[in-house]
Amino acid sequence: MTSENPTVRTRTTPDRPRRRDIVITALLALVVLLVLLVGGVLAPGAWLAASLAFSALAFIYFLTAVTRAAPKPSAQITRPVVSSELETASAMLEKIAVPVLLIGPGGRIERANPAARAFLALGAEGGLLSTSLRQPRVLEAVSAALRGERGTVVEYASLAPIESHVRAFVEPLRMPVAGPMPWRAMLVLADETSSKRAERMRADFLANASHELRTPLASLSGFIDTLRGPARDDEEARDRFLTIMREQTDRMRRLIDDLLSLSRVEMNEHLPPSGEADLGAIVRDVVDSLRPMADARSISFELSLPEAPAKVTGDRDQVYEVVENLVENAIKYSPEGAVVTIEALDNCARDVAEHTPERLAPQSARLLLAGPPFDPRQRYGVLRVRDNGAGIDRRYLPRLSERFYRVDGQKSGPTAGTGLGLAIVKHIITRHRGGFSVESATGVGSAFSVFLPKPAEAVAAASAPSPATEATALEAETE
Secondary structure (H helix, E strand, O other): OOOOOOEEEEEOOOOOOOHHHHHHHHHHHHHHHHHHHHOOOOOHHHHHHHHHHHHHHHHHHHHHHHHOOOOOOEEEEEOOOOHHHHHHHHHHHHHOOOOEEEEEHHHEEEEEOHHHHHHHOOOOOOOEHHHOOOOHHHHHHHHHHHOOOOOEEEEEEEOOOOOEEEEEEEEEEEOOOOOOOOEEEEEEEEEOHHHHHHHHHHHHHHHHHHHHOHHHHHHHHHHHHHHHOOOOOOHHHHHHHHHHHHHHHHHHHHHHHHHHHHHHHHHOOOOOOOOEEEHHHHHHHHHHHHHHHHHOOOOEEEEEOOOOOOEEEOOHHHHHHHHHHHHHHHHHOOOOOOEEEEEEEEEEOHHHHHOOOOOOOOOOEEEEEEOOOOOOOOOEEEEEEEOOOOOOOHHHHHHOOOOOOOOOOOOOOOOOOOOOHHHHHHHHHHHOOOEEEEEEEOOOEEEEEEEEEOOHHHHHHHHOOOHHHHHHHHHHHHO
16 A cells, blocks of 8 residues: 655755854954054044944844844655556566566576566566576676676577577666666567568578479470470370470479478478367378379278367468378378378377387388477377388488478489478478377388377376275375
């Protein structure tokens, strides 16, 4: 509660001459005049005139001191600090979407708004900044501000676990506190990852498009010249060339679509999704959409899906794209009449999610292409897609998720892709804080697995003991 009484501060004026001081001054003046008279400096007439004039002046000052009352002290009301203003400022700080921290002596966090607590994953205020932000240049700037030195701006980048670019603003603040350390440091963190990614996305898109489109464009130009020249009247050659030109045009379209898709994923890779998706339902939708492509090559599907919805944390459209890329690859690289196996699992631990308990073959190679930090409490929804193709040699596995990389022997022909499908899968899974692994054996086939985190509510429900378990434990204690 604030006090309603304002603080009163009195202001006094200088004292007027007091009566006693006037009398003493007049007597001293008369004594001085008398001494001058005795010493012969003043004539008797001059002495008498000066004495009368001075006495009259002293009398007038005396009457003024007697008749005029001293002014009353004036009261100046000072405006107290209103607590509502502090509450308003605190509420504004809590709502600001930019991370803001107040650092005190010793580098301890004295205040942090919700955006800062989320950005640095702070457990509570009062901890050391160095335990949450391991950036030497930023820590040095904060130390300088705590000594009262000039503020500075520091840019830093972090590549793990997710790439991020941050601009840190550090300014010194002198606080009205007693003690030898009145300085504090205000730290503002501006996330510039989106702008940096946008700049790089534009540069990469232009570079990749110009490089990858050069070959099909040169091919189209050559066929057009041939049709306008030697093959002008050759119907058989014209039909064959037009078919090839259609294939090259489709390849350019797929390439541009994949480049745009990859750019969109990379743009938001540092922002984890917050929605939910049903992995089993997505698999069924993908199978229905790709069934004509599979039927054209007499390829069948073998599905193993949970009956209950397999909910995972994720963007449904992007999860759909992951499943579609994996299943489409399995169809492309399986022989005619083969079977593509698709399996979805729910509520799996990390070790089960990465690889199947049984290997494809004794000589198969396994590799984790992307994975989240290990958390023993986290549970995942898992998707595995297995084909019966030629398999991939172990030396090629580390490069499978690189842009435009295609294994030798798969770079041409009707099944040739753009080389961006698995790169898109990896970036989507990384954004979802999930994992991506592969197992392959030459002559047997390949199995690609992705695992996505379960929603927090599902993890908590799975970790909580069931009533039957609690009853059993209670009976055991009773016995």
